[in-house]
Amino acid sequence: MNDAPETAQVRKLFGIDTSMRVPVATPPPELAEHVPQIDPAYVFDPDVTLAILSGFAHNRRVLVQGMHGTGKSTHVEQVAARLGWPCVRVNLDGHLSRLDFVGRDTVVLRDGVQVTEFAEGILPWALQRPVALLLDExxxxxxxxxxxxxxxxxxxxxxxxxxxxxxxxxxxxxxxFGTANTVGLGNTSGLYHGVQRLNHAQLDRWSVVAALDYLPAEREAEIVVGQVPGLVGRDELVSGMVQFAALTRSAFAAGDLSTLMSPRTVIAWGENVEIFGDVARSLRLSFTNKCAEDERALVAQLFQRCFDADLDDVLPATA
Incomplete structure (x- = not known):
């Protein structure tokens, strides 16, 4: 990456009405493989995109918070892809130790002799390079x-x-950059077992915190069709799927469902429709079987409202 990268208009790259400019770069050959692939069908949220761009343009530390399936990590990666910026994604799961993160002494063979060398972890490796480090979860x-x-x-x-x-x-x-399902308060919703209450002295160091919510129905339908080309032209079917997903989210908010359908699950549902050719069966395999037994009657009711059919019926994908 050049020391003084060229800049481009955000309006031209992302279609957002702003005069902001961002650096675009040509990474060194050894880092080129870390530049994410551009997804031409990806739909950007303007506010979150500007927050992420402030990180790239002004070296802000940006944390993107939102529920599962909203596309937090992908959002950062797709911004990086369009800027030509290498991006390395690391999951901070419970198995990642301090030694994994920072580095450790390892024994290696040099000229037939065992010697001890320090092997860098991902943090010092990224810190010394023109890389966007994305701390997932x-x-x-x-x-x-x-x-x-x-x-x-x-x-x-x-x-x-x-x-x-x-x-x-x-x-x-x-x-x-970082992504998180919660805002540092722990598993208050019951959905995210394993998350921690964050130290607020550290949380305060994130200079930009963006919230990514589920998109409006029209935008979500665009994403689903963009990711599942087989659904192109099936507007009524996609509209029903997105409406069903929205109803599960409302039911979850009301305490009637213990899980909800994320955009990721809607996409999986659409892909399964292509495989099985049956909307109802695909829903059962993508979502219903994840729900508690006593909640499946409600799921069937929501399906009836959206598709005017029983969940046990065969509902061909052409419906």
């Missing part, structure tokens, strides 16, 4: 991992490797 990280980020979350924050007696300063092209 940020609110599920282990406490000892989270505190490593405390200094790095500051704009020019360095990283001290105690084992190496080294201080690493960030590359000018290093960027840091």
């Amino acid at each position: 940020y609110d599920a990280g282990r406490p000892e991992v989270m505190f490593v980020l405390q200094r790095v979350l500051e704009r020019e924050g360095s990283l001290t490797l105690l084992d190496q007696s080294r201080v690493l300063h960030p590359h000018p092209g290093f960027r840091l």
Whole structure:
């Protein structure tokens, strides 16, 4: 990546009405494989896109919060793809330790002799390169991992490797993003087992926090059709699927369902419709079987409202 990358108009790249300009770059050959592939069918949320672009353009630390399936991680990746910016995605699951994140001493064979060398973890590796590091499931990280980020979350924050007696300063092209299902308050909804209550001194270091909600029905339908080309021209079917998903979300909010249908699940439903040729069967395989036994009658009622058919009936994909 060049030291002074060219800039482009956000209006031209993303169709958002703003005068903001963002850097576009040509990554070095060794990092080219980390530039995400452009999804031409991806639909951007204007507010979240501008928040993410502020991270790339002004080195802000951006945390994207929202429920599952809203496309938080993909949103960051697709912005990076259009900027030509290498992006490395890391899941902060409960198995990622501090040593995995920062690095550890390893024994290697050099000229037939065993020697001890320090193997960098993903954080120091990314910090020294023009890379956007995306911390997925940020609110599920282990406490000892989270505190490593405390200094790095500051704009020019360095990283001290105690084992190496080294201080690493960030590359000018290093960027840091995170995604989370919650806002640091823990599993208040019961949906996200394994997430942690976040230290608010650290949460305060994220200079931009964007909220990504489920899209309006028309936009969600565009995404579904874009991801499942076999549904092109089946507007009535796609509209019913999106309406059904919206009803499950309302039922979840009211406490009548213990789960809800995310856009990811709607897309999976559409893909299964192509495979099985039956809307009802595809719904059972994509969503209904995830619900509690005593909730399936309500799911059937919602299906009846959207498709004027019983969930046990065969409903061909052409309906």
